Amino acid sequence: MKKKRTPRIAPLRRDAVETRTRLLSEAGHAFAEFGYDGVGLRDICKAAEVNLGAVKYYFGSKQELYREALIQPHIQLLQEESVPSFDGSTDPEGALLNWLNFALRTVLVRRREHPYLSRLFIREFANPSFAMEELIELVFKKVRHELVRIVMALKHKDQEDSQVAELANMVILLCVQQEVGRPVLERLAYPPPTKDQDVRALAERIHRFVLAGIKASA
Template sequence: METPIHKSTHRRSRTDGEATRSRIIDAAGQVFAERGYRDATSKEICARAGTNLAAVNYHFGSREGLYLAVVGEVMHHLLELDYLRQVAGSDNSAEEKLSELIEGLVHSLIEERSWHTRVWAREILTPSPLLPQITSHETMPRVEIVLPIITELTGLPADDPDRLYGLLGLISPCLMLILVDPDQPTPIQPIYSRPADEIADRIKRFVFAGLRSLAALPNDR
């Protein structure tokens, strides 16, 4: 039987380990956001995290494992799976479900502006060799939750390719908010100074109009 001293030591050890793991992920996220997967070095990550390579290997197994953990944190930050499942499983209408998802994502993108979005932007623009794993483990589980909501809203059957066009219309405006640097002089830069609620409202109008248009297409095409 463990003594209280042993239990306290084990709890402290777990807490210290979790803190180290979190610190490494945060430092790695910053470095990957600044330099991208290919140019980020374990040396710089360790320096920022105040740890050593042995700690990185202990917690993540490798640099690749660390990157996957960082991207997992990115996806958790932007669209957490349990939150998605909760919204999708609610008694709200399909439009209310998509509305809630868009609002949550837009607020996260506009108000926080953390390294998470920059890591994801780099992965989209210059994919790492780990993209197939990221797609399988992070992207597709979220798509599989959202697609039935689009089906419910449009009435399009699961084998109708227009359902994927609906997904494209949903993703595109949010993707632009991720990819465009709000500090750079681009045509849409002024949007980033607008209230997040306003931006979400305009995106919802765009998305729902597109989905209704798809739903209204003739069935004999």
């Protein structure tokens, strides 16, 4: 039986807010560098200059601290900029370009602006933890849902099937691997872009590539 999480109330006092923020920041950097199992609470609390009881007080447990570091910033990214919606009444090719630009901006620009989130995601992607399922449920499915609707329109299908699912997954990986594969791509002298205008140009190139692939799979 899944253990029910105890909801935590955000602190109101300025010093408490600063303490919680500092603890979360140090935890995020540590988890990104060493992984969930590679860092202890004592090390995190020492870096944040708080006592060990602060984790339980503000987050409840190490697991909840990790969840907060990984999942909440991703949710915030979607709150700050919603996934482009597709209702079937607009041009699906144009909708695909908008989706690609959104996805690439999120992974190559917006997520990298966060102090540790990009590195933490890459670690989670390579070695999924207990938090991966929730990350998929709360974040990835929302992003993928609109893409599936676009692919269905391009394939002239009224529901998702194995072919639509596979094509959507391929498109997602084309975007995600730009970030995950950055160390290799940089050494090959073709690093992924980090500026909005360059990301847009990359989105256009991937857009042509994907459309050609979808047509070839008909």
